[in-house]
Amino acid sequence: MGNFIDLLRNENMKIYSRPRTWIMLGIMLVIMLASDIIAVSVGADTKSMWEAFMLQSILGFNAVVIYSVVIAADSVAGEFSAGTIKLLMIRPWSRSKILLSKYIAIIGFALFFFAALFVWNYLLDGIFFGFSSGTVQEMIGEDSTKNIWNYMLSVYGLQLLATTMMTITLSFLLSTVFRSGGLSIGLSLLLMFMSGTLSGVLSMLDKPWVDYFWFMNENLTQYLLPGDYDHTLGFSLGVLAVYYLVFIAVTWTVFNKRDIAS
Amino acid sequence: MSAPIVQLSNVTKRIGKRTIIDQLSLDLHAGEVYGFLGPNGSGKTTTIRMMVGLMKLSGGEITIKGNSIQTSYEKAIRQVGAIVENPEMYKYMSGYKNLIHFARMVPGITRQRIDEVVKLVGLQARIHDKVKTYSLGMRQRLGVAQAILHKPSLLILDEPTNGLDPAGIRELRDYLRKLAKDEGITVFVSSHLLSEMELMCDRVAIIQNGKLIDERVISQEGPALDAVSRHRFEVDRPADALALLKQHSGAIVQDGIELDIDRETAAWVNAQLVSAGIKVYGFRVHTKSLEDQFIEVTGGETVG
Numbered sequence: 159m160g161n162f163i164d165l166l167r168n169e170n171m172k173i174y175s176r177p178r179t180w181i182m183l184g185i186m187l188v189i190m191l192a193s194d195i196i197a198v199s200v201g202a203d204t205k206s207m208w209e210a211f212m213l214q215s216i217l218g219f220n221a222v223v224i225y226s227v228v229i230a231a232d233s234v235a236g237e238f239s240a241g242t243i244k245l246l247m248i249r250p251w252s253r254s255k256i257l258l259s260k261y262i263a264i265i266g267f268a269l270f271f272f273a274a275l276f277v278w279n280y281l282l283d284g285i286f287f288g289f290s291s292g293t294v295q296e297m298i299g300e301d302s303t304k305n306i307w308n309y310m311l312s313v314y315g316l317q318l319l320a321t322t323m324m325t326i327t328l329s330f331l332l333s334t335v336f337r338s339g340g341l342s343i344g345l346s347l348l349l350m351f352m353s354g355t356l357s358g359v360l361s362m363l364d365k366p367w368v369d370y371f372w373f374m375n376e377n378l379t380q381y382l383l384p385g386d387y388d389h390t391l392g393f394s395l396g397v398l399a400v401y402y403l404v405f406i407a408v409t410w411t412v413f414n415k416r417d418i419a420s
Numbered sequence: 421m422s423a424p425i426v427q428l429s430n431v432t433k434r435i436g437k438r439t440i441i442d443q444l445s446l447d448l449h450a451g452e453v454y455g456f457l458g459p460n461g462s463g464k465t466t467t468i469r470m471m472v473g474l475m476k477l478s479g480g481e482i483t484i485k486g487n488s489i490q491t492s493y494e495k496a497i498r499q500v501g502a503i504v505e506n507p508e509m510y511k512y513m514s515g516y517k518n519l520i521h522f523a524r525m526v527p528g529i530t531r532q533r534i535d536e537v538v539k540l541v542g543l544q545a546r547i548h549d550k551v552k553t554y555s556l557g558m559r560q561r562l563g564v565a566q567a568i569l570h571k572p573s574l575l576i577l578d579e580p581t582n583g584l585d586p587a588g589i590r591e592l593r594d595y596l597r598k599l600a601k602d603e604g605i606t607v608f609v610s611s612h613l614l615s616e617m618e619l620m621c622d623r624v625a626i627i628q629n630g631k632l633i634d635e636r637v638i639s640q641e642g643p644a645l646d647a648v649s650r651h652r653f654e655v656d657r658p659a660d661a662l663a664l665l666k667q668h669s670g671a672i673v674q675d676g677i678e679l680d681i682d683r684e685t686a687a688w689v690n691a692q693l694v695s696a697g698i699k700v701y702g703f704r705v706h707t708k709s710l711e712d713q714f715i716e717v718t719g720g721e722t723v724g
Binding site: 160161164165167168171172175176240241242244245247248249250251252417418419 | 469472473474475476493494495497498500502503504505506507508509510511512513517520521522524525526527566
């Protein structure tokens with residue numbers, strides 16, 4: 159039959175031919191620029207470009223997750239509300255493959271925004287604070303002998319894996335099950351922003367099952383520095399993987415089984 | 421007749437305890453325009469959704485060129501082009517990008533084919549504009565374009581004349597007949613616009629409450645010259661007229677009489693009436709329209 163790459167090209171065309179995608183990117187880049195300008199103009203005590211880089215990355219991560227959730231929420235629900243799902247599904251492709259092409263395109267979107275964030279911050283901070291090779295110590299103010307690029311890419315990677323992928327996948331699940339973009343965005347972001355508070359509350363409960371909650375295992379970047387943690391990186395990744403597989407299974411099952419009667 | 425291109429056998433759809441479609445069987449042949457008539461809520465769209473795989477069957481079987489829509493979906497659907505309900509396209513993209521989108525999903529559609537189809541539906545001037553700027557008629561044309569891009573053997577159109585102006589309806593009708601005749605495409609059209617179906621279709625099926633209640637051939641040529649048909653004469657003295665023509669069985673109707681006679685006899689009857697001093701205001705062949713028949717078989721249920 160056909161070529162799967164063509165399905166991906168279609169999904170990408172639908173994401174990148176909408177002005178909103180470029181507006182979201184523009185807003186993110188302008189915020190990063192503005193934060194550097196403010197830091198310089200108030201004469202902030204920024205020791206090196208890497209200190210600014212780390213702060214801005216954390217700010218940027220939230221933006222990327224929110225944007226990705228918007229795209230993921232709209233991916234399936236948007237086709238239903240516009241009615242285009244009917245024309246999309248009556249092609250010689252299985253429902254699973256069409257859904258997969260959508261999912262991969264969303265992950266591609268998140269990767270693209272992460273890459274843009276990384277490159278833009280590196281350039282901006284280099285220009286404003288002077289390019290330097292830097293150390294992890296400069297970046298986060300803690301004593302560490304790790305290689306800076308290694309550390310930085312790990313931060314980006316773990317951020318992508320834990321918060322971003324999990325939130326995107328949840329949003330995609332809600333979008334498919336409820337066919338409502340608004341509900342999907344709302345619930346996903348609610349969970350994302352509540353996770354810190356919820357894990358605080360849950361950790362006060364002295365019960366063993368608390369460890370298996372999604373929120374308790376979301377902060378993966380902490381494991382990059384030596385310290386005394388409740389769990390190991392492997393344990394947290396394992397817990398997240400179980401949630402991830404359940405999300406994926408539910409999404410695909412529901413999408414394959416349901417009649418399309420919008 | 422050749423083997424059917426599309427076969428619906430005992431197709432049943434139940435949602436919860438309600439039976440939406442009940443044991444529906446239809447055979448569609450190559451190159452025919454097949455009308456699917458029914459009052460609103462009779463199950464037309466549900467049947468179409470099952471034919472294109474958007475809904476699963478609760479029972480029965482649908483095959484398209486011998487491929488089951490349930491077990492070899494990808495092969496079966498390759499033969500189908502469809503518009504289900506409204507032609508909803510991606511409004512934020514141009515018409516051309518929409519066509520590229522659907523063309524990519526079936527292997528072997530070239531840019532030339534896209535251009536050819538655009539020309540065929542007469543959208544050349546506006547194809548690079550965003551779909552949100554299109555009128556309903558233009559969206560309908562774009563809908564037809566995406567449905568025929570991959571040269572399907574079966575074209576399914578759900579209420580295709582919705583929102584078209586009279587010129588557009590006529591154009592679509594001529595175009596569908598041409599597709600069926602020249603390219604041997606089977607066209608399956610649903611509608612509740614009966615007069616439309618009468619002009620467009622070779623055969624029609626009438627469904628009501630999910631059941632097939634009638635299926636009939638529609639003659640496009642009109643009755644043969646020597647065929648006996650019902651003629652209505654408008655005259656001033658119906659009783660006298662009928663007495664004069666007692667060798668023909670006739671009936672008195674409102675302001676005139678009706679006789680079952682052929683064309684030549686009708687002219688002769690007219691001469692007889694006039695020479696007997698009965699005023700003839702006019703006479704015409706009184707055919708039952710599809711609408712009359714439809715009301716008759718569905719028991720006068722409202723038809724949209």
